[in-house]
Amino acid sequence: MDALRQYFPFLIPVAVLEVGLMVGALVHLLRRMKTRNLNVGAWAVIIVVFEIIGPVLYFLIGREED
Amino acid sequence: MNSFLVFTAKELREQLKTFKGVVVLVVLLIFGMTSPLLAKLTPEILKLAGAGVKIQIPTPTYIDAYAQFFKNIGQMVMIVVILVFSGGVVSETSKGTAQMMLTKRLSRSSFILSKFLSDACVWTISYAASAGLCICYTVYLFPTGNPAHLFLSLFCMWLFGIMTIAVSLLTSTVFNNYALSAVGAFCLWGLISLISSIPKITDYAPSALGGDNMGLISGSIAPAALRVPILTGVLISALLLLAACLLFRRREL
Numbered sequence: 001m002d003a004l005r006q007y008f009p010f011l012i013p014v015a016v017l018e019v020g021l022m023v024g025a026l027v028h029l030l031r032r033m034k035t036r037n038l039n040v041g042a043w044a045v046i047i048v049v050f051e052i053i054g055p056v057l058y059f060l061i062g063r064e065e066d
Numbered sequence: 067m068n069s070f071l072v073f074t075a076k077e078l079r080e081q082l083k084t085f086k087g088v089v090v091l092v093v094l095l096i097f098g099m100t101s102p103l104l105a106k107l108t109p110e111i112l113k114l115a116g117a118g119v120k121i122q123i124p125t126p127t128y129i130d131a132y133a134q135f136f137k138n139i140g141q142m143v144m145i146v147v148i149l150v151f152s153g154g155v156v157s158e159t160s161k162g163t164a165q166m167m168l169t170k171r172l173s174r175s176s177f178i179l180s181k182f183l184s185d186a187c188v189w190t191i192s193y194a195a196s197a198g199l200c201i202c203y204t205v206y207l208f209p210t211g212n213p214a215h216l217f218l219s220l221f222c223m224w225l226f227g228i229m230t231i232a233v234s235l236l237t238s239t240v241f242n243n244y245a246l247s248a249v250g251a252f253c254l255w256g257l258i259s260l261i262s263s264i265p266k267i268t269d270y271a272p273s274a275l276g277g278d279n280m281g282l283i284s285g286s287i288a289p290a291a292l293r294v295p296i297l298t299g300v301l302i303s304a305l306l307l308l309a310a311c312l313l314f315r316r317r318e319l
Contacts, residue, residue: 004107010099010103014096014099059088063084
């Protein structure tokens, strides 16, 4: 456990990127409330539940063009 | 030439606006950092998971860190690259924006080539950042050990990515639907790997670019062995681009 705690600072940037991607996707979704392929609620769940993959999929196939 | 550069710059801006560039960059950065960390922490995590049970795990070294990195880039990141870049031309042809661009004195070949150039820029910048982070983390977490031919190994994986981008660009010009284009790109990519595994071809095939990286780092593969795969990798990428240009010229928009 000590070893894990010792490397905790290294995990912070990873967590920041992952959470940033998720929040970015959620903000993008909630500001438009328009999606493709699935409805808004389903995309919100996908973004939150699936780390990295969820937001990536949303930006690729779920995002409504402006 | 001028319109080519202008269009490439516009493409790069578009990559940011549609979050494609951001997605590739973030995914690569995450893998660049997590690979050495995971190599370092796996024994600790296993110890926690099997509390009380004695598990014998060899102490991880820098080799494990780079092995994780190349495995992640060669599989997960390539999947993301195909998913992101196989929509490039499709989205423009299906929306009709490609037609608008092509009437503005931009030849069809330049259209394809500037798409490729902007995709390659995004890949190169993201990959360089990711590899840099991975090296920094690895040097800090595993101070001992000196990887052989690290840069050649990294370059091979970069070229492998460029070839993957060329594959996605070709299917993106052939099909007029994103799903078909992505599936087509996976099939074509798989086909190249499959052909590469035929015994007599293996030594010359470009799949070595994404597979022999660890051999180079541990020193079990001589750099000279990669000479032909690098050449065929460049050649196949060029042929794929040529095919994309020719097909796009004949295509009705």
